Amino acid sequence: MTDADELAEQVRAGDLRLHELEDHADHDTAAEARRKLLESETDADLGTVGDYAFDAELAEPNIENMVGAAQIPMGVVGPVVVSGGSAEGDYYLPLATTEGALLASVNRGCSVISTAGGADARVTKNGMTRAPVFRVQGIVEAEEVVNWVRDHRDELVEAAEATTNHGKLEDVTTYVVGDSVFLRFVYDTKDAMGMNMATIATGEAASLVEEETPASLVALSGNLCTDKKPAAINAVEGRGRSVTADVRIPRETVENRLHTTPEAIEEANTRKNLVGSAKAGSLGFNAHAANTIAAAFLATGQDAAQVVEGSNAITTVEARDEELYASVSIASLEVGTVGGGTKLPTQTEALDVLGLRGGGDPPGSNADALAEIIAVGALAGELSLLAALASRHLSSAHEELGR
Template identity: 75%
Template sequence: MNAADLAERVREGDLRLHELESHADPETAAAARRRVVANEAGTSLDSVGESHLAAADTESTIENLVGTVEIPIGVAGPVPVAGGEREAEHYLPLATTEGALVASVNRGCSVIRAAGGADARVTKRAMTRAPVFRVDGVVEAEAVVGWVRDHETDLASAAESTTSHGELVDLTPYAVGDSVFLRFGYDTKDAMGMNMATIATREACDVVESETPAELVALSGNLCTDKKPAAINAVEGRGRSVVADVAIPNEVVEERLHATPEAVAELNTRKNLVGSAKAGSLGFNAQAANVVAAAFLATGQDAAQVVEGSNAITTVAAREDELYASVSLASLEVGTVGGGTKLPTQAEALSLLGVRGGGSPPGSNADALAEVIAAGALAGELSLLGALASRHLSSAHADLGR
């Protein structure tokens, strides 16, 4: 059946939009769906329908497909990064519609390059899932917490039985009245790991329910915390906790950022630290979300997790002959396998970084991706702080016509 006939059947009520793939190949189903929704809205979806991406390639990443939205992608760099897994120069792919962003990050990359490169390290790997259980009161809560602490090995065995890669690395109980939360943390290797953590935790919850009076209310009790601003992620981390830093000679600061090291350090303190604290912010940085979001879109990460990924602290100190700068991202949730990383353009962006697919050892590719994103965020911080310290921010945007 062709797209026009399928669309007519939907309009007549014989089929629903989500049933189209059961009656045609993915491309025809998407074309029929475009016809239906465009006709009802009185508009055209011709551009949305023009894509080299095969509909069949999207089946695990989208439902009710009508086409694709193109986002311009640029590159910043190269930026030399000495990471925990590898040392290399990278072009950082950034997908964005914000004019001047890539130019800004590119300038920061040139500063880092002139300084000899950035160091970066993943300091923690723990994708979390935190179910909530119902208990009778604090006495039962104490008993459940005590049992969990005494049987972490049993819960780890149950959780890890569901995956060939995931490893339970942390389990912290929290009692709140007649609720008990268990925050499970997993090393998910090269996968972002949210699905892995959810499936593994479900198995562990069955053990808790069978061995204690606790009753599972929800597999996610929001103490995880996924896709929401949360202090626990800033403190304990989620996904990957990663730090990038650089020591920049004073002459490089003045030549490339057009400001003194003391001015940049003072600005960071007053803006990123004091200003953010006064605002009650969970992020103490200038524009980390910009780089995280653009890198996520380019490499097929879950875009909503920019909420946690931009949970970052930027520190700057003027030393005797250099400016020290760092950015610490507590909860950067990235992967190089699964999800959107399988789409052709996103896979190419990962290949550009040399981190496509599973790493050897497992987890090394996702670690390297996190370290490069952190270095890119550091470049963005340096560039924006320099623009503000030299009072060039508005003129830069004006010159670029943004």
């Protein structure tokens, strides 16, 4: 009987718990033991799940009760020409997805963008947020808290920044609802996505607020952040990086490469992405920006749940005399090139393809560049899908690719 078999039997007998196996064996053996247990109890064959290409110990910060890896096909689009504030040049963008036709569509858009001379992209705002909620007795105490926060910003900065060598507290905004006071802290987290950094820093600042005011902390996250949920505050104020990419495509290129006209694409965008989204009460006024964002997140080790915020995007299209203008503005794109899933081997390789692994020089420039490239990829996807709809080629494209 192997060590993995023995560990599985101990779990089955109740002598060990699933999360304790790494205390008795190396990480790969612990994962194997969990697979054996699951296979014996469910009749599943986990041979493919267990056939992963990295040391399981490397994943310890990212997963508990590991059994293996969920392997998603990864492709690449591009190269696409990007002229950004931090990204400058030709880039291949790795995308991981199970949706057939997605990469083909985005790749078509990338090709059209490059033929037109490339896309411009800029990060227009940067700030990771955490918003604790405090309890007070009523509006009089709430006003006292608001005034204290306004008058003691330097002390809050000192408390928050004492927890990190990299993060900077940029702003604190107060919100009062009855006997609840919310403080929305905004941080520059450089090349990290920064959620953990912001949470730890805000915890220290919240303790200071409790010491100096009548407020009592109820929850370190009061949902005004807002993390991993559709929220108008993120669509308006942004979270992570707010980034816009745009392109001007000659009319001839639109007609020859996208097989439609600027006017037809503009009408499709207006009626679908603007009017249709408004009628639906959507926070995203785009065709499928989340498709490209999700695939890029999976490939490069971002927090996949934050695609929710990434879908807060507005696509605009204008038919001009001899060209088509198109843009996508993503209000809350939460990305990093250090920390979290970016340290996993597959994801570091994807970041290496982009030349953006690790911290940038200056700090924050790599994450800015990643945001700009993803935005251009999303713009490519928007253009391609809108053109397919305008030319009525969407269903035939999926049929041709066997999806």
